[in-house]
Structures are given as C-alpha cells and as structure tokens.
Amino acid sequence: MDTRDLARIDLNLLIALQVLLEEGSVSRAAERLYITQPAMSKTLTRLRSLFNDPLFTRSSHGMQPTPRAQELARSLSDILGNIRQLVAGEKFDPASVNTEITIALSEYIGVTLLPTLAERLQRQAPRLRLRIVTRVENQLEQLALGNLDFALHINQSHYGPAYRLLPLGGSPPAILVRENHPLCNSAFGIEDLADYPCIRLYVSDREHAEERSVLEIVDRMSHPGQGALEISHLMTAIEVLRSTNYYMFGPSYLTQNEKLSQGITALPLPTDEQYSVEYSLVAHQRTENSPLHNWLWEQISDTIRDLRPAPPRKLRQRVPATR
The missing domain is CATH 3.40.190.10 (Periplasmic binding protein-like II)
Structure with a gap:
C-alpha cells in the first residue's frame, strides 16, 4: 500500500467533516469539537481544499451539503467507525454499557414487547437506560438524524438503502x-x-x-x-x-x-x-458498526421471536349483516 498520500492527510479533518455533516452548522460543530467558531471555519476551508469542493452552501434553511459532501457522507461514517473499532480493539461487554438508547414504538407494541425485553436487558446490561417514545412523526428522518436509535412501527411504503429492516410479522x-x-x-x-x-x-x-x-x-x-x-x-x-x-x-x-x-x-x-x-424493526446504517446497537438489535429480534409462537386468539366469526 502506498501510504504517502495518506500521510499528508490530517485524519482529524475527517472527524470534523463528519460532525459538520451531522450538525449542518459551523457553530454547533465547533461546540461538539470544543473549538472556537473561527477555528471551525478554518477547518472547513481546509476540507474544501482537500476535496476540491465547497462541501456546503448557505441557504435560508442553513448549511446544505453539496453532492460531493453527500457522496462522502455515504461512506465516511463507516470509515470512521472502522477506525474507532480498530483502535478500540475491545470485545463488547453489555454489563459495562452506561448510555441511553431511544426507541420509538407505539404502546400497543410496547405492552407486549417491553416486559420481556426489559427483563432480558436488566439481566445483561443493568446500567443501560432505555428511553421509549410513543408519539413521534417522521421516524425515518429521526433515525437518520440520530434522535432515534430504533423504531418498531407499521411498515412504511418506502425505505431507502440507508435503513436496516427486520420484518416482525403482522x-x-x-x-x-x-x-x-x-x-x-x-x-x-x-x-x-x-x-x-x-x-x-x-x-x-x-x-x-x-x-x-x-x-x-x-x-x-x-x-x-x-x-x-x-x-x-x-x-x-x-x-x-x-x-x-x-x-x-x-x-x-x-x-x-x-x-x-x-x-x-x-x-x-x-x-x-x-x-x-405488518410491522418492522428499523435502524439506520449509521449504527451498523456500533457493537451496542448490533447487540440490542439481536436482543429485540430474539425477544420478538420468543414471543411469537402463541398465535393470536381467533376472532369471533362474522356473519353478514342484514337490514
């Protein structure tokens, strides 16, 4: 491998680009990276030079990524995730997890799923904090933005390639x-x-x-x-x-x-x-390289599988009405 070109690249620029893509704002990106806004602006200038592209343009709705930035976004998260996993090199341990996971699901799904799932998670990841939201619109967008980690919902008519799906049955x-x-x-x-x-x-x-x-x-x-x-x-x-x-x-x-x-x-x-x-479990590709999210995906799917064997009570036979 010829590493001469890589040696000239400051990998911190890629981290800065990922944060800019997620925040869509120079000031918010600066806050997340604990640097000043002028320093973040200089970093953006270096990124534009590195990729020979404006990367973002200003509009009435804030910073909008250029096609080149959107192209980079499709692979950058995976690249950074792989680097992080390579550096960490540690086996995932659910018992050491101390973070919050947000799941969107309606109460009529939760009343069946959550008691068994919570018992399973309590045993394996006792410090994991689950946040369940029952009223949230635009769930696919919220997954992409990172406001949701998982959604369990009625199948939508279209899912882009950025989403991971598990059919749950109907x-x-x-x-x-x-x-x-x-x-x-x-x-x-x-x-x-x-x-x-x-x-x-x-x-x-x-x-x-x-x-x-x-x-x-x-x-x-x-x-x-x-x-x-x-x-x-x-x-x-x-x-x-x-x-x-x-x-x-x-x-x-x-x-x-x-x-x-x-x-x-x-x-x-x-x-x-x-x-x-029909219902599905959905996650965004941004979590594909997260050991925590992959583990939770398995816990949810296994719980649903264990709950599935009992068939629903047969509905009362309908006789056509006459008037």
Whole structure:
C-alpha cells in the first residue's frame, strides 16, 4: 500500500467533516469539537481544499451539503467507525454499557414487547437506560438524524438503502369492544358503527404507511358527527372500553395479553376483504458498526421471536349483516 498520500492527510479533518455533516452548522460543530467558531471555519476551508469542493452552501434553511459532501457522507461514517473499532480493539461487554438508547414504538407494541425485553436487558446490561417514545412523526428522518436509535412501527411504503429492516410479522385489525357490547349480540355492518362512539389510537407516519388500504378502510368506518376519543395511551383506552359502549380499531394480537384484554372482545371488521397490518424493526446504517446497537438489535429480534409462537386468539366469526 502506498501510504504517502495518506500521510499528508490530517485524519482529524475527517472527524470534523463528519460532525459538520451531522450538525449542518459551523457553530454547533465547533461546540461538539470544543473549538472556537473561527477555528471551525478554518477547518472547513481546509476540507474544501482537500476535496476540491465547497462541501456546503448557505441557504435560508442553513448549511446544505453539496453532492460531493453527500457522496462522502455515504461512506465516511463507516470509515470512521472502522477506525474507532480498530483502535478500540475491545470485545463488547453489555454489563459495562452506561448510555441511553431511544426507541420509538407505539404502546400497543410496547405492552407486549417491553416486559420481556426489559427483563432480558436488566439481566445483561443493568446500567443501560432505555428511553421509549410513543408519539413521534417522521421516524425515518429521526433515525437518520440520530434522535432515534430504533423504531418498531407499521411498515412504511418506502425505505431507502440507508435503513436496516427486520420484518416482525403482522396481525389482522379487529374491532375491540367490551364483553356484552351490543355489537356482540348480532351481525353488524359498517353503518351500524355510527351508533357508537369510537376510540382512535394514534398511529405515527400514517401518510407513509404501507397498509394505507387498512387505515383508509378504518377511516371509512368512522362517521361524521360520531362521538370519538383520540388517544395514544392504550391502557387508558382499554379502561374506557371496559366501562362504555365505545369501540376501538386495534391489532387482534392484543387479546393474547390476558390481563390487558380481560373483559374485552375482538370482533372482525365488517368487510369481506382480508387485511393484515405488518410491522418492522428499523435502524439506520449509521449504527451498523456500533457493537451496542448490533447487540440490542439481536436482543429485540430474539425477544420478538420468543414471543411469537402463541398465535393470536381467533376472532369471533362474522356473519353478514342484514337490514
């Protein structure tokens, strides 16, 4: 290997470029690198000379990377990660982890996954801090920006090559009501739902969901002037269901949780079409070389695999409504 060209390069410039790409601001990059803003500006000048490109241009929205900078961004994170791993040379030890990981997932996923996952992580990484967020839009963007480490969500219609995906399987949507709800006593159609108020659970990034048809048919089953409760707190919604004539659209697998679903019945949608809502675990390629993130990916996927064997409770058979 001819190392003469490499010997003339200050590798600290690559670190500075990575920070500039992440922050999109000279002042914020200077703060992260603990240098002054004029020093950061001089570093940017050296980077422009090194790559013979402006790298960033100014706009009303701040610094925008040039095509050359975007090209560098696609490989720079991996290069720096490999150098860091090469220098560290230490085997990853979960027990020594003392950091925070942020995961986006809805409460109806969390109520099934988190108890088992938290128990597993408590044993292996007792100082790991999990931050769970249930309401966050633009999740792919937030993953790319580093505001999220993982997302577990309804499949989106498009994922770029920068994302790592693990399909988690699916569940048919159901109408959840209390036991002995009037809808349980006879066949019903879409129009009959107008007689009862509806609980609408929050769904992130609805406009990007792959199963738009499912969400759209659920929307069509709602009626103007119908009473409604919009909420992201599943446990509260279930308590409302138990004591009222509200109904709620939700994944049928919720009935697997006996404590949660006590007193709750899952009814099939009043349509002859069959639907399934599919879910995925997602991470951004920026974490591909992180031993912590790779280990957590395995812990999440193993937990989901262990939870999967029990099939969801069979929905009550639907008989077409007649009027």
